Structures are given as C-alpha cells and as structure tokens.
Amino acid sequence: MYLIRSEAERTGEASPGSILATLGIASQTIAVIGPALGGVLIGAGGWKSIFIVNIPLSLACILLGYFRFPKAPPEAVEGKKLLAIDFTGIALFGITLTSLLLFLMHPSLSKIAFLIVAGIAGAIFAAAELKIKNPFIDIRVFSGNIPLVLTYARGLLSGLVAYSFIYGFPQWLEDGRGLSASSGGLLMLPMSLTAIAVTRVTGKSPAIRLKLIAGSIVQFIAVSLLLFTHHTTSVVLIAFIVLLLGIPQGLLNLGNQNAVYYQANPQQIGASAGLLRTFMYLGAILASAANGLFLKSGANTPGIHHIGLFCGGVTLLLILITVLDHSLSIVNDKAGVKR
Missing domain, CATH: 1.20.1250.20 (MFS general substrate transporter like domains)
Structure with missing residues (x-):
C-alpha cells in the first residue's frame, strides 16, 4: 500500500482502482490455493512442512524486495540511520495476543487471569508505542x-x-x-x-x-x-x-x-x-x-x-x-x- 501510494504521487494517478483490485484478487486466490497446498504439504512431509516452507518463501521475498522494489532517492535517506527494531513493542504485542488467545480458547472464570494479563500488557504496549519514534505498530494512526x-x-x-x-x-x-x-x-x-x-x-x-x-x-x-x-x-x-x-x-x-x-x-x-x-x-x-x-x-x-x-x-x-x-x-x- 505504501508503494502504491508513492507511485500514485509520482505518476499523478489519483485512483489506482485496478491495482488495488489486483491486490484483492491475489489475496482471494491465495485463499483458494493455500488450504489445498497445505493439505499436500502435510501429506508429503507432516505438519512441520507448512512452517518449513516459509523459510524459502521468506528468502525469496527478501531477494525480490531487494532487487525489485524501487530505490528511494538519495536525498530521502541522506543522514538517516537504519531504523532500530522495536523488540519491546514486539514482545508486548505478542504477550497481549497470546494471553487473549489462551483466554478465548476456553473462556471461563478460571482463565480470567489471562484476560487481565492481556489488558495490562495491551495498555503498556499502547503507552510504550506512543513514546517511540519508530514503533512496531504506529498506533498514532488512530x-x-x-x-x-x-x-x-x-x-x-x-x-x-x-x-x-x-x-x-x-x-x-x-x-x-x-x-x-x-x-x-x-x-x-x-x-x-x-x-x-x-x-x-x-x-x-x-x-x-x-x-x-x-x-x-x-x-x-x-x-x-x-x-x-x-x-x-x-x-x-x-x-x-x-x-x-x-x-x-x-x-x-x-x-x-x-x-x-x-x-x-x-x-x-x-x-x-x-x-x-x-x-x-x-x-x-x-x-x-x-x-x-x-x-x-x-x-x-x-x-x-x-x-x-x-x-x-x-x-x-x-x-x-x-x-x-x-x-x-x-x-x-x-x-x-x-x-
């Protein structure tokens, strides 16, 4: 979406409807292919294969991104350092979602502690992300x-x-x-x-x-x-x-x-x-x-x-x-x- 917006500004194309539709079609196509491919992978190599397959796919994404993404103009990156990874935000977000999932899997009063942990971790996550210049999830968009x-x-x-x-x-x-x-x-x-x-x-x-x-x-x-x-x-x-x-x-x-x-x-x-x-x-x-x-x-x-x-x-x-x-x-x- 960032690339589409950048190209729209560069070319003056105000409404790239066909490009956005192509993204939607790609998403829906994967929804058709994914389950069938997952079944084939599990049949061929067990359940671990559906995770292992992400390693070559991720490497392919890195290489394609490096060679195919448009390069930013020198003036846009001059003087800027490589963005630091927000490990704190990633950890807090992971704790929030994991705790929420553990509660929702078997909702009951005995599991209420997980919901409390999710609420506390989520609040700390939101407060921390607002103070970071380059957060894991920029909640300032709200x-x-x-x-x-x-x-x-x-x-x-x-x-x-x-x-x-x-x-x-x-x-x-x-x-x-x-x-x-x-x-x-x-x-x-x-x-x-x-x-x-x-x-x-x-x-x-x-x-x-x-x-x-x-x-x-x-x-x-x-x-x-x-x-x-x-x-x-x-x-x-x-x-x-x-x-x-x-x-x-x-x-x-x-x-x-x-x-x-x-x-x-x-x-x-x-x-x-x-x-x-x-x-x-x-x-x-x-x-x-x-x-x-x-x-x-x-x-x-x-x-x-x-x-x-x-x-x-x-x-x-x-x-x-x-x-x-x-x-x-x-x-x-x-x-x-x-x-």
Missing part, C-alpha cells in the same frame, strides 16, 4: 481519524462473520449434514471463487460506500439462511449459501482496503494498511472463540443455527455502522465517484 477507526471496526466485524462461517460450516457439513471431508471441502470452494469474480468485476468501480453497504446486506441475507439448514438440507441450498457469502467476501475486503487508502495519512499508509489486516485477524480470533462456544457440544444443527443468529446480529451492527458513516461519501469523492 489519533483524530474517526473514519479510519470505523473502517477498522468494519474490518473486524466482517472478519468475525466470515471466519465464523469458514471455521464452523465445514464442521457442520461433516458432522451435522453427514458429508465426507472432501465433499465438504468442494462445497466451500465456490465462496473463494465468487469472491475473486466479484473483486474482478467491481475492482475498478470507485463506489466504495455502495460496495460496503451492498456487501453488508448480502452477508446478512446469507448468514440468515443458516437458520433454515438441517440434517437433510439439499446440496443445492448449501452451495447457494456458500456462493452468496463469496459476494460480501469480495466486496467488503475490497471496499475496506480502498477506504483505508483514502482515509489514512499518506505518511502512515503502510502502518494503516497493516492495522486493517490486524483487525481482520482479531475478528478471526473472536470467530474461533465463538465457534468453540456455539459448537461446544459438537457441530450439530442447533450449533450452526446459533452461529447464524450470532453472525446475523454482528452483520446488523456492520450495516448500521456503514450506513451511518457519512465520511464514506468523502471517500467516494476522493475516489472519483460522480454525484
């Missing part, structure tokens, strides 16, 4: 930028719904509907394929507000259909629900990504884009906790209905935040939407 905070909230809520479905529905397809693992996996595939197609078709459109509102409404309709599933639900209806959920997957991810591009301070675009991804993964963490709560007795039909009710409530909140966010009209103007 300062006075309510529209950006609302976009992060949308990212968290949309991620919470999407991952609740991704984590819970395949389990129900096997345990509640009685399908095999391979059949369940094939039925989930249209979600990512639809998301790719939606991103491809709508990527160049600057109507960010419309994408977010439409995506939220379709997401509500799709999760509401979970309430009509049972152990004899036809495969056609199941496929329709999965396909329908691919639409908001494409619209919301692309819309929020584009919103950050126009809402963030240009000097903080890298940190701002990274925080959007962080909030989406916080949604994934909460989704795993929700699945653990609602599917505690097994991935049965009552459990998937509870997930549907939960996701429906979250999506209604998402719709409310989006419709009432008048700052999105300003984003549309910046993106070049004609009134």
Whole structure:
C-alpha cells in the first residue's frame, strides 16, 4: 500500500482502482490455493512442512524486495540511520495476543487471569508505542481519524462473520449434514471463487460506500439462511449459501482496503494498511472463540443455527455502522465517484 501510494504521487494517478483490485484478487486466490497446498504439504512431509516452507518463501521475498522494489532517492535517506527494531513493542504485542488467545480458547472464570494479563500488557504496549519514534505498530494512526477507526471496526466485524462461517460450516457439513471431508471441502470452494469474480468485476468501480453497504446486506441475507439448514438440507441450498457469502467476501475486503487508502495519512499508509489486516485477524480470533462456544457440544444443527443468529446480529451492527458513516461519501469523492 505504501508503494502504491508513492507511485500514485509520482505518476499523478489519483485512483489506482485496478491495482488495488489486483491486490484483492491475489489475496482471494491465495485463499483458494493455500488450504489445498497445505493439505499436500502435510501429506508429503507432516505438519512441520507448512512452517518449513516459509523459510524459502521468506528468502525469496527478501531477494525480490531487494532487487525489485524501487530505490528511494538519495536525498530521502541522506543522514538517516537504519531504523532500530522495536523488540519491546514486539514482545508486548505478542504477550497481549497470546494471553487473549489462551483466554478465548476456553473462556471461563478460571482463565480470567489471562484476560487481565492481556489488558495490562495491551495498555503498556499502547503507552510504550506512543513514546517511540519508530514503533512496531504506529498506533498514532488512530489519533483524530474517526473514519479510519470505523473502517477498522468494519474490518473486524466482517472478519468475525466470515471466519465464523469458514471455521464452523465445514464442521457442520461433516458432522451435522453427514458429508465426507472432501465433499465438504468442494462445497466451500465456490465462496473463494465468487469472491475473486466479484473483486474482478467491481475492482475498478470507485463506489466504495455502495460496495460496503451492498456487501453488508448480502452477508446478512446469507448468514440468515443458516437458520433454515438441517440434517437433510439439499446440496443445492448449501452451495447457494456458500456462493452468496463469496459476494460480501469480495466486496467488503475490497471496499475496506480502498477506504483505508483514502482515509489514512499518506505518511502512515503502510502502518494503516497493516492495522486493517490486524483487525481482520482479531475478528478471526473472536470467530474461533465463538465457534468453540456455539459448537461446544459438537457441530450439530442447533450449533450452526446459533452461529447464524450470532453472525446475523454482528452483520446488523456492520450495516448500521456503514450506513451511518457519512465520511464514506468523502471517500467516494476522493475516489472519483460522480454525484
């Protein structure tokens, strides 16, 4: 995102919609390839192989970045020293998330100490990052930028719904509907394929507000259909629900990504884009906790209905935040939407 912003300023291209759409398509494509590749790696070399494969990939990223990233002009780096790594921030952030995860894995009063540790570590992390010149996560991006905070909230809520479905529905397809693992996996595939197609078709459109509102409404309709599933639900209806959920997957991810591009301070675009991804993964963490709560007795039909009710409530909140966010009209103007 930082590179795209820099190139936009250099070339005068005010609305690089096609480039941002390409990023979205790449993300959705990886979502399709990743699980299949992970299965192959685990089958070939055990669970450790899905971690070992990151070593050559990381080296490739370093080499490609060194040789392919545009070089900064000499005057931009003259007199500047290599940025120090914020090990304190990394450690505090790691403690915060790990403690939160340990609590959410089995929420109970006996685990409340983990939640307290997460709160204390998070507070110390925030205070420390504000005092550091080059922090691990620049939380200054929140300062006075309510529209950006609302976009992060949308990212968290949309991620919470999407991952609740991704984590819970395949389990129900096997345990509640009685399908095999391979059949369940094939039925989930249209979600990512639809998301790719939606991103491809709508990527160049600057109507960010419309994408977010439409995506939220379709997401509500799709999760509401979970309430009509049972152990004899036809495969056609199941496929329709999965396909329908691919639409908001494409619209919301692309819309929020584009919103950050126009809402963030240009000097903080890298940190701002990274925080959007962080909030989406916080949604994934909460989704795993929700699945653990609602599917505690097994991935049965009552459990998937509870997930549907939960996701429906979250999506209604998402719709409310989006419709009432008048700052999105300003984003549309910046993106070049004609009134």
